[in-house]
Amino acid sequence: MAVDLLLGLQWGDEGKGKIVDVLTKNYDIIARFQGGPNAGHTLEFDGIKHVLHTIPSGIFHDNAVNVVGNGVVIDPVIFKKELDNLKKFNLDTKSKLFISRKAHLILPTHRLLDAASEASKGKAKIGSTLKGIGPTYMDKTGRNGMRVGDLELDNWKDKYRALADKHESMIDYYDVDLEYDLKDLEVEFCEGVEELKKLTFIDSEEYLHQAQREGKKILAEGAQGSLLDIDFGTYPFVTSSNTTAAGACTGLGVPPNKIGKVFGIFKAYTTRVGSGPFPTELFDDDGKTMARVGNEFGATTGRPRRCGWLDLVALKYAVQVNGVTNLMMMKGDVLSGFDTLKICTSYNYQGKEISHLPYNIEPENVTPIYTEVDGWEDDLTKMSSDSELPATLNAYIDYLEKELEVPISIVSVGPDRTQTIHR
Numbered sequence: 001m002a003v004d005l006l007l008g009l010q011w012g013d014e015g016k017g018k019i020v021d022v023l024t025k026n027y028d029i030i031a032r033f034q035g036g037p038n039a040g041h042t043l044e045f046d047g048i049k050h051v052l053h054t055i056p057s058g059i060f061h062d063n064a065v066n067v068v069g070n071g072v073v074i075d076p077v078i079f080k081k082e083l084d085n086l087k088k089f090n091l092d093t094k095s096k097l098f099i100s101r102k103a104h105l106i107l108p109t110h111r112l113l114d115a116a117s118e119a120s121k122g123k124a125k126i127g128s129t130l131k132g133i134g135p136t137y138m139d140k141t142g143r144n145g146m147r148v149g150d151l152e153l154d155n156w157k158d159k160y161r162a163l164a165d166k167h168e169s170m171i172d173y174y175d176v177d178l179e180y181d182l183k184d185l186e187v188e189f190c191e192g193v194e195e196l197k198k199l200t201f202i203d204s205e206e207y208l209h210q211a212q213r214e215g216k217k218i219l220a221e222g223a224q225g226s227l228l229d230i231d232f233g234t235y236p237f238v239t240s241s242n243t244t245a246a247g248a249c250t251g252l253g254v255p256p257n258k259i260g261k262v263f264g265i266f267k268a269y270t271t272r273v274g275s276g277p278f279p280t281e282l283f284d285d286d287g288k289t290m291a292r293v294g295n296e297f298g299a300t301t302g303r304p305r306r307c308g309w310l311d312l313v314a315l316k317y318a319v320q321v322n323g324v325t326n327l328m329m330m331k332g333d334v335l336s337g338f339d340t341l342k343i344c345t346s347y348n349y350q351g352k353e354i355s356h357l358p359y360n361i362e363p364e365n366v367t368p369i370y371t372e373v374d375g376w377e378d379d380l381t382k383m384s385s386d387s388e389l390p391a392t393l394n395a396y397i398d399y400l401e402k403e404l405e406v407p408i409s410i411v412s413v414g415p416d417r418t419q420t421i422h423r
Contacts, residue, residue: 002260003218005248008225009318011272014265015330017041020057020221022420028216029065030058033251034241035223036073038129044415055082056221069204070102071251073136076192100204101149108185109167110135116174126237127274129301137240151197205253220248226318237276245322264324268332271305273298277361279368280308280344294334309342317357319404328410338375344368380413386423
């Protein structure tokens with residue numbers, strides 16, 4: 001039985017959480033494969049809005065087991081808060097939420113290191129969420145990290161102390177004004193660890209292998225977006241993990257020949273949180289309208305998202321790198337009311353027109369070249385089939401399918417799970 005993947009194709013915030021929630025009824029297991037609590041997956045149903053950061057987005061379905069894979073980094077403090085928020089829904093997290101022993105832990109000093117590093121960069125800062133993600137992955141690749149499985153050992157506190165002491169000496173190196181009380185942070189951390197230890201720890205690669213042999217249907221859930229991939233994103237303004245399809249193999253222990261469908265999620269326009277190049281970014285009333293109507297604020301940080309027209313050059317690149325088999329377009333409803341829409345179909349790159357994503361897309365090198373199409377006025381939020389969609393929106397969808405050479409199988413027309421049109 002193949003493992004299907006679902007991931008974002010832009011700079012994150014595409015609406016992956018909603019689509020995982022919508023698709024979960026078709027799967028037995030939802031497995032998160034990378035990232036940490038810098039993710040913010042928003043789900044809305046029954047009049048309630050939920051924001052998840054580490055826990056997979058299938059947690060609200062009784063039929064699905066949710067696995068936090070080895071490629072994820074876990075902050076016990078934030079994880080405890082997520083669990084506390086779920087308690088009122090009477091979810092059986094003991095039997096429905098499993099944690100990989102090989103997942104790495106975010107320590108309080110990882111967050112402090114993140115803050116110190118970002119502060120030391122001044123105007124060159126990368127826009128970190130300051131959740132300690134980067135320093136944790138640095139310890140992972142540096143072979144210094146603490147993993148969930150370490151919490152089952154009698155000496156885990158000794159291992160923690162040695163690593164935290166090392167981090168404090170590194171914080172001193174940055175020579176920035178950073179006030180903190182580590183003892184208070186450690187109390188909160190230990191409380192989170194005790195809550196984490198109440199859950200089921202598994203050897204996730206073996207669990208998923210056996211599940212496949214038993215014919216279980218598995219959906220791998222990504223975080224952030226393809227343009228934030230540590231290798232293929234707009235480096236250095238990226239996250240610290242592989243957000244592309246390849247990350248599911250290393251983040252879950254799934255071999256490449258067991259990957260099935262690859263669902264790619266994108267917005268009908270483009271957004272970005274934090275620093276970094278953004279060729280189609282708008283600074284006019286159109287951009288402000290997108291932000292206002294789309295409620296474009298980061299689910300994790302609350303930071304306003306930068307908005308711009310759809311960048312087809314970057315989207316084609318993401319489709320190519322991920323091997324996307326099915327596309328899902330989000331927030332088409334936000335564009336209602338625009339007389340004309342623009343689609344970036346190529347770049348003027350250092351005086352030459354190109355249609356691929358180059359090494360550097362900083363504004364001094366890249367100017368977007370647009371194709372204009374007709375917009376639509378209709379309120380899409382009450383529509384339930386593609387036959388109800390305005391002709392100009394269907395034309396927009398047809399144009400994108402032709403250019404991307406991949407079918408758009410879902411069109412989202414609102415935040416609620418019911419506001420989803422299957423094509």
